[in-house]
Amino acid sequence: NAGVTQTPKFQVLKTGQSMTLQCAQDMNHEYMSWYRQDPGMGLRLIHYSVGAGITDQGEVPNGYNVSRSTTEDFPLRLLSAAPSQTSVYFCASSYSGVGGSGNTIYFGEGSWLTVV
Amino acid sequence: AQSVTQLDSQVPVFEEAPVELRCNYSSSVSVYLFWYVQYPNQGLQLLLKYLSGSTLVKGINGFEAEFNKSQTSFHLRKPSVHISDTAEYFCAVSDPSGATNKLIFGTGTLLAVQP
Numbered sequence: 001n002a003g004v005t006q007t008p009k010f011q012v013l014k015t016g017q018s019m020t021l022q023c024a025q026d027m028n029h030e031y032m033s034w035y036r037q038d039p040g041m042g043l044r045l046i047h048y049s050v051g052a053g054i055t056d057q058g059e060v061p062n063g064y065n066v067s068r069s070t071t072e073d074f075p076l077r078l079l080s081a082a083p084s085q086t087s088v089y090f091c092a093s094s095y096s097g098v099g100g101s102g103n104t105i106y107f108g109e110g111s112w113l114t115v116v
Numbered sequence: 117a118q119s120v121t122q123l124d125s126q127v128p129v130f131e132e133a134p135v136e137l138r139c140n141y142s143s144s145v146s147v148y149l150f151w152y153v154q155y156p157n158q159g160l161q162l163l164l165k166y167l168s169g170s171t172l173v174k175g176i177n178g179f180e181a182e183f184n185k186s187q188t189s190f191h192l193r194k195p196s197v198h199i200s201d202t203a204e205y206f207c208a209v210s211d212p213s214g215a216t217n218k219l220i221f222g223t224g225t226l227l228a229v230q231p
Binding site: 031045092109 | 157158160206210221
């Protein structure tokens with residue numbers, strides 16, 4: 001059971017380039033989300049999805065796009081990378097959301113992104 | 117809106133000593149509370165969570181936390197730490213009503229266990 005898989009693990013981008021961080025889960029989880037982790041700021045929610053075809057914004061959505069065409073996949077797109085987007089990105093999933101049921105969230109191992 | 121405060125960014129402690137990592141939350145409604153641990157270069161994993169019932173919650177690796185509604189706190193404790201407990205610990209909160217389907221994290225506390 002692979003759990004939550006993120007690719008790539010490391011990426012260096014130039015300012016203005018675009019890229020997609022991939023996230024896949026094999027636990028049939030309805031809820032998926034993306035966080036970014038920066039020193040001294042903890043984890044901040046970028047976007048989340050409560051099911052295929054449904055996405056919503058988190059705390060820091062600007063500069064990022066998401067889509068959810070299948071239950072398994074939740075890619076995060078950087079449209080025009082900026083140095084401020086240098087961060088560690090985590091994808092996470094849970095069975096049916098984090099509100100209402102208190103479900104445990106399962107995290108991927110992270111993607112280290114540097115924008116130069 | 118809900119928020120979480122972890123006042124200590126780093127807690128140094130000697131091996132086999134007890135430790136308490138502090139977490140305070142702010143919310144106008146009832147909450148679910150969580151502690152996650154992140155070992156170096158890894159993702160986060162759940163230590164324990166409080167949903168309802170007993171205010172003392174036991175988790176993995178000998179950790180426990182106590183929910184204190186009057187003090188809006190959810191401090192994490194371990195009576196005797198090991199070198200292997202060195203990691204970053206995150207407190208998090210969510211809304212049981214499901215009105216906002218978000219898990220909000222604190223800024224984290226680095227537990228540094230010294231021999």
